[in-house]
Amino acid sequence: MRAQNNPQSGATTLAAIPQPRMSFGRWFREKGWRHAVAIAATLFSIFPLLYVLSAALNPTGTMAGSTTLFTNIGLQNFVDLFSNEQRPFGKWFVNTLVIGVVTSAATVFLGALAAYAFSRMRFAGRRFSLLALLLLQMFPQLLAVVAIFLLLNYIGDIIPAVGLGSSLGLIMVYLGGALGVNTYLMYGFFNTVPKSLDESARIDGASHAQVFFRIIMPLVTPILAVVGLLAFIGISSEFVIASVVLTDPDSQTLAVGLYSYVAQQRSENWGVFAAGAVLAAVPVMALFLFLQKYITSGLTAGSVKG
Amino acid sequence: MSGESTSTRGAATPARGADGAPRGGKRRLPSGPDSLLGILAKIILLGIVDAVAAYALFQLAVGEEWLVFAISLVVTVGINWIYLRKDGLPAKYLAPGVLFLLVFQVFVMFFSTYIAFTNYGDGHNSTKEDAISSIQLSALERVPDSPQYAATVVEDGDELLLLVTDPSGAVGLGGAEQPLEPVQSAQLDATGKAIGLDGYTTLQFGDILGRQGEVSSLVVPLTDNLDDGTLQTQDGSTAYVFKPRLTYDESADTFTHVGTGVVYSDSGEGTFRADDGSELGTGWKIHVGFENFAKAFGDDNLRGPLLQVVVWTFAFAFLSVITTFGLGLFLAIAFNRADLKGKRFYRILMILPYAFPAFLSGLVWSGLMNAEFGFINNAILGGANLPWLTDPILSKVSVLLVNLWLGYPYMFLVCTGALQSLPAEAEEAARMDGASAWMIFRAIKLPLLLVSLAPLLISSFAFNFNNFNVIYMLTGGGPRFSDTTFDIGHTDILITMVYKVAFGTGAGRDYGLASALAIIIFIVVGVISAISFRKTKALEEIN
Numbered sequence A: 001m002r003a004q005n006n007p008q009s010g011a012t013t014l015a016a017i018p019q020p021r022m023s024f025g026r027w028f029r030e031k032g033w034r035h036a037v038a039i040a041a042t043l044f045s046i047f048p049l050l051y052v053l054s055a056a057l058n059p060t061g062t063m064a065g066s067t068t069l070f071t072n073i074g075l076q077n078f079v080d081l082f083s084n085e086q087r088p089f090g091k092w093f094v095n096t097l098v099i100g101v102v103t104s105a106a107t108v109f110l111g112a113l114a115a116y117a118f119s120r121m122r123f124a125g126r127r128f129s130l131l132a133l134l135l136l137q138m139f140p141q142l143l144a145v146v147a148i149f150l151l152l153n154y155i156g157d158i159i160p161a162v163g164l165g166s167s168l169g170l171i172m173v174y175l176g177g178a179l180g181v182n183t184y185l186m187y188g189f190f191n192t193v194p195k196s197l198d199e200s201a202r203i204d205g206a207s208h209a210q211v212f213f214r215i216i217m218p219l220v221t222p223i224l225a226v227v228g229l230l231a232f233i234g235i236s237s238e239f240v241i242a243s244v245v246l247t248d249p250d251s252q253t254l255a256v257g258l259y260s261y262v263a264q265q266r267s268e269n270w271g272v273f274a275a276g277a278v279l280a281a282v283p284v285m286a287l288f289l290f291l292q293k294y295i296t297s298g299l300t301a302g303s304v305k306g
Numbered sequence B: 001m002s003g004e005s006t007s008t009r010g011a012a013t014p015a016r017g018a019d020g021a022p023r024g025g026k027r028r029l030p031s032g033p034d035s036l037l038g039i040l041a042k043i044i045l046l047g048i049v050d051a052v053a054a055y056a057l058f059q060l061a062v063g064e065e066w067l068v069f070a071i072s073l074v075v076t077v078g079i080n081w082i083y084l085r086k087d088g089l090p091a092k093y094l095a096p097g098v099l100f101l102l103v104f105q106v107f108v109m110f111f112s113t114y115i116a117f118t119n120y121g122d123g124h125n126s127t128k129e130d131a132i133s134s135i136q137l138s139a140l141e142r143v144p145d146s147p148q149y150a151a152t153v154v155e156d157g158d159e160l161l162l163l164v165t166d167p168s169g170a171v172g173l174g175g176a177e178q179p180l181e182p183v184q185s186a187q188l189d190a191t192g193k194a195i196g197l198d199g200y201t202t203l204q205f206g207d208i209l210g211r212q213g214e215v216s217s218l219v220v221p222l223t224d225n226l227d228d229g230t231l232q233t234q235d236g237s238t239a240y241v242f243k244p245r246l247t248y249d250e251s252a253d254t255f256t257h258v259g260t261g262v263v264y265s266d267s268g269e270g271t272f273r274a275d276d277g278s279e280l281g282t283g284w285k286i287h288v289g290f291e292n293f294a295k296a297f298g299d300d301n302l303r304g305p306l307l308q309v310v311v312w313t314f315a316f317a318f319l320s321v322i323t324t325f326g327l328g329l330f331l332a333i334a335f336n337r338a339d340l341k342g343k344r345f346y347r348i349l350m351i352l353p354y355a356f357p358a359f360l361s362g363l364v365w366s367g368l369m370n371a372e373f374g375f376i377n378n379a380i381l382g383g384a385n386l387p388w389l390t391d392p393i394l395s396k397v398s399v400l401l402v403n404l405w406l407g408y409p410y411m412f413l414v415c416t417g418a419l420q421s422l423p424a425e426a427e428e429a430a431r432m433d434g435a436s437a438w439m440i441f442r443a444i445k446l447p448l449l450l451v452s453l454a455p456l457l458i459s460s461f462a463f464n465f466n467n468f469n470v471i472y473m474l475t476g477g478g479p480r481f482s483d484t485t486f487d488i489g490h491t492d493i494l495i496t497m498v499y500k501v502a503f504g505t506g507a508g509r510d511y512g513l514a515s516a517l518a519i520i521i522f523i524v525v526g527v528i529s530a531i532s533f534r535k536t537k538a539l540e541e542i543n
Helices: A010-015 A025-055 A076-083 A089-121 A126-138 A143-157 A168-173 A179-193 A195-203 A208-219 A222-235 A240-245 A256-262 A272-290 A292-303 B002-017 B036-062 B064-083 B088-118 B129-140 B207-210 B212-216 B291-298 B300-335 B341-348 B358-368 B375-380 B392-420 B426-434 B437-465 B468-474 B495-503 B511-536
Strands: B140-142 B150-158 B159-165 B171-176 B194-196 B230-233 B238-244 B246-249 B254-257 B261-265 B270-272
Touching: A010 B291, A025 A076, A025 A195, A025 A272, A025 B064, A025 B300, A025 B358, A025 B392, A025 B511, A076 A089, A076 A272, A089 A168, A089 A179, A089 A208, A089 A222, A089 A256, A089 A272, A089 B088, A126 A179, A126 B088, A126 B246, A126 B358, A143 A168, A143 B088, A143 B495, A143 B511, A168 A240, A168 B088, A179 A222, A195 A208, A208 A222, A222 A256, A222 A272, A222 A292, A240 A256, A240 B468, A240 B495, A256 A272, A256 B270, A256 B358, A272 A292, A272 B358, B036 B064, B036 B511, B088 B495, B088 B511, B129 B246, B150 B194, B150 B230, B159 B230, B207 B212, B212 B230, B238 B358, B291 B300, B291 B511, B300 B341, B300 B392, B300 B495, B358 B375, B358 B392, B392 B437, B426 B437, B437 B511, B468 B495, B495 B511
Parallel strands: none
Antiparallel strands: B140 B238, B150 B159, B150 B238, B159 B171, B230 B238, B246 B254, B254 B261, B261 B270
């Protein structure tokens, strides 16, 4: 909000006074170097991505064949990717989507329930709970990966459907982190929804559940989308716990499966791996770019809270 | 922003009363009646939860896991109590998330601590009873002049069983779980060999080939006592009697080798050990106190490498924050000009690495940096042979470079936001006083930026402290240290080390040691968080 009052810093204000014509030296000192920096940074950013795209399209398929970008173009790697029965890429893709979508949807829902309680209700232990959440999120779940492995191993003996090797078990593990930082993000946003809205609905006879589902949820959709997206991106990249829980190739996710392509012999399967990487990355990147306005404003809002 | 709503809420709180006793008046805001849909949803969801719980409780009772049974019962009753009573609204909203949090975040932390004090790991993953029967099974040896049994492999559901005909012509059936028992009505072939039994599927030759491993690992006890011997078959058509080389003496709690007479007794360390120091392969889980921690800091095989890993972990996290923040801030400043053409275009291309899935980045860069075939050596450096990932120092540089690539777009975005929210007046005033651009940056902008960005830099440090993906995908922690048998290397950070000790291929899985290392990280992260809490006063934001 404050940013709108001073869209640019004072340097701009002073330099933006119209000048009839700039010498090259002046132009370079004012703006040219910025373009040079921008081009260098852009090249640094995109050349690995161009490289992987080129390797994916290069039918020779090994790393040695890819010393120039985009000289050979063909789709052989993609064909190989989908015809390997030991490494069912299609299944990995579906698994990743299912695990990612279910987990992020559940994460958003559980987080929203908690944020609603924290934002709208006053109860004993509320402050303590908020504090505990803040502390707990400092300890990443992957540190306890051994305990998670043994716990799921044990649960699997009782209820095989949620034990080691099952997506459901993995989803439940991920939901252990559903509160924490997400609740905080949503809690802050819920607080911006005027309380008078739900109070008047309550007076009109709405139950608390109706207030939550019919009034609050529609109003906080933006933050729900951001949290869901960030959760989805995070989960689709998660390797440690997924690699320990999902043992059977058919049940694995893209992160675990694609790693297996290059874990042993990096240069042999390079083209096929690159093809898989492109297919795995494109949907996520597209989603990210599509929603980048919200994501970046979320990030920057977080940064200038003080 | 939230100050306004806070104050109104603060005023509303006392009027409503803590226990929600009806007071009348509009301040009370009683819940309206739940809609039919709501009640229905509640009944169905609670029903599903109870059904699953009942199933789990039943299984636990069958397995005689009484402690877990009791805990599960309490939790189930608690859930029902929360949702069936009228009051306690906050609990209804918090319970689902908190339940997962308690099991998969809080409990596993405590469980890790417990494991850290045991010798859990390869060869030590169960109880002593399990270890004894496992030793008996694995120590089986074919009796030299054993009678030959004609065998047929049959299947009942998924379970394989052996249908055997002993030399005298008597037919018996047994499996891994059930000792051999005589059967009467088997179908016999011309030689008198039993080849089928009602209710069981006989495996044909092709099936046996396909399930070779299962067939040859099938061990059928002759009687309830394993010491009496077992039947095993290699080819699925003849079985021989095997007897354990090691016999267990229950009263003395020792194993005796049948051939050599060597006695193995409980060593007190979860194994059976002989006087000459040799141990039997399978042990069991015991509590070892601080042994794992002592091992981490005392064992020559581990102490040196661990210290290096700790130092590198801090260096990596610190340098990652510095480099990404430095580059991000520099770019943010360079771009902080409204009249820069193509700004949007540059920006989108520059944040692409941030959108690229993190696990792929390390793998892609590992290809780029491959010494022999990599794009960097072959195309950019014209055929140089720089060992980017295999030289101790260069590999660290590579890791930092890749993490810079991954991390700077985030810092760029964040710095851009922070820069734009800086007050313009201070800068204008400084400019009027004749301060140079650099002085303005050093003395005004940077301190102001650091105030608002400090929490993010600290959380970035904490994140990089456990940045598993970059390290594991790029170098796998390599190049390996030459002075240890553990699979640890120059670029390993603590978290990759934990993973490799627990699930790696180096010196065997050691869950106890891995958990001890994880606890060391817990403590380090805890200290960092405590310091950052005090510095950033994050707690003050909780209202």
